Amino acid sequence: MEQFFRSGQVADEIGVSPKALRGYEQLGLIVPSRDTNGYRLYDRQQVAAAKQVHQLNELGIPLRDMAPFVDCMNSGSIHADACPSSLAEYRRAVERIDRTIETLTRQRDALVGNLAVASRRLMGEMKELDAVNPNLQPLPADLPAPEDDGAADHLAGMRLPPVKLPSTDGDQVDLDDLGAGRVLIYVFAMTGSPEQDMPDGWDAIPGARGCSPHNCDVRDHYADLIQAGVRRVFGLSGQPVAYQQALAEALRLPYPLLTDERMLLAAASVLPTFSSGDVTAYRRLALIVRDNVIEHVFYPVFPADRHAQIVLDWLEAHPE
Incomplete structure (x- = not known):
């Protein structure tokens, strides 16, 4: 039946x-x-x-x-x-799909070109402001250089854990779902401000000083990174979201900063940390994440204010 x-x-x-x-x-x-x-x-x-x-x-x-x-x-x-x-x-x-892809590719290329022009125009406007910012003065030549202590050796090839972090643009970013293509995540310890002194002995800690110049260096090369094939850029630290938002606004960053105030990535054995007094912060490094897997690790990062070019050189040597 x-x-x-x-x-x-x-x-x-x-x-x-x-x-x-x-x-x-x-x-x-x-x-x-x-x-x-x-x-x-x-x-x-x-x-x-x-x-x-x-x-x-x-x-x-x-x-x-x-x-x-x-x-x-x-x-x-x-x-x-x-x-x-x-x-x-x-x-x-x-x-039909091929025609759509061709159209979208042309549109994306045009938008990337516009982004590059607008970003470089913004960088020109920022030069005068950077010149009078006490946190953005040239880093001393005698800063102690950090050594590779092996704390990041395990990261290459690792898939980022399912951790959602708040960003300065109001979103929650899921680190294990960043999408296809290459993403740059650069990690810094903490930045100074007129209202907050850095911990005692901060400048003597190898690799600690230079977080604001590090952010500005990536900012200044943002258009170059996008044109080199990086789809998204994030800065990351353990500072509170409100502090990060003020930082992103003050430095006019064209990409969001992520906040891991609870040090979830340290608990997941992803990011190494160091301590100064009662402050625990992330060590400075940078990750190239491709298709949600860590493809390459820059560690240690030094000097902080000239790291973006090192990333660009690596991207040129390792095209997708």
Whole structure:
């Protein structure tokens, strides 16, 4: 005896709403029968056709172009794409996507170009402000250089943990879902301000001093990094969000800063730390993350105010 299913059962099985099923019906893609009470009934053939329509629509084939696949199933095939007309529709769908990709690529290239021009214009405006900022004076030549203590040796090849961090643009950034392509995350300890003194002996700690110049160096090369293939840039430290927001605004950073105030990445054995008095901070380093996996680690980072060029040189030597 043939088995029939009601709309709710079919919708649950294939993962669509009853309204979507009625839309398929209005387009003639499925033709349910009716019981004595007027309820729609679907046989196994109709359920299979609805499932194929849903899956193909998820791949980007519009419902208006679905008839060849349904006709193929209605002709007796168990596969909706076993007929020449179905293959032709596949080809047309791929061609549409290729045209869309070409259009989006042109638009992206134009936007990156505009970004580069606007970023360099901003950097020119910032030179005078940077020159009078006491936190942005040239770093002394005799700063102690940090040594590679091996604290970051385990990072290359690691997938970032599922940690969400607040950013200065108001978002929550999921570190294990940064998307495809390359992302630069540079990590700094803490920046000074007129309201907050740095811990005693800070300048004597190898690699500690220079967080504001580090931010400005990446800022000044932001357009170059984007043009070199970096899709997103983040700065990261353990400072409070409000402090980071003030910093990003003062330095006019064109990208967000992330705050790990609870030191979650240290707890996950991702980022190394150091202590000065009662302050624990992240050691300065930078990560190239590609497809959510750490591709390369810059550690230690020194001098802080000339690191962006080192990243650019590495990107040039390692094109995607």
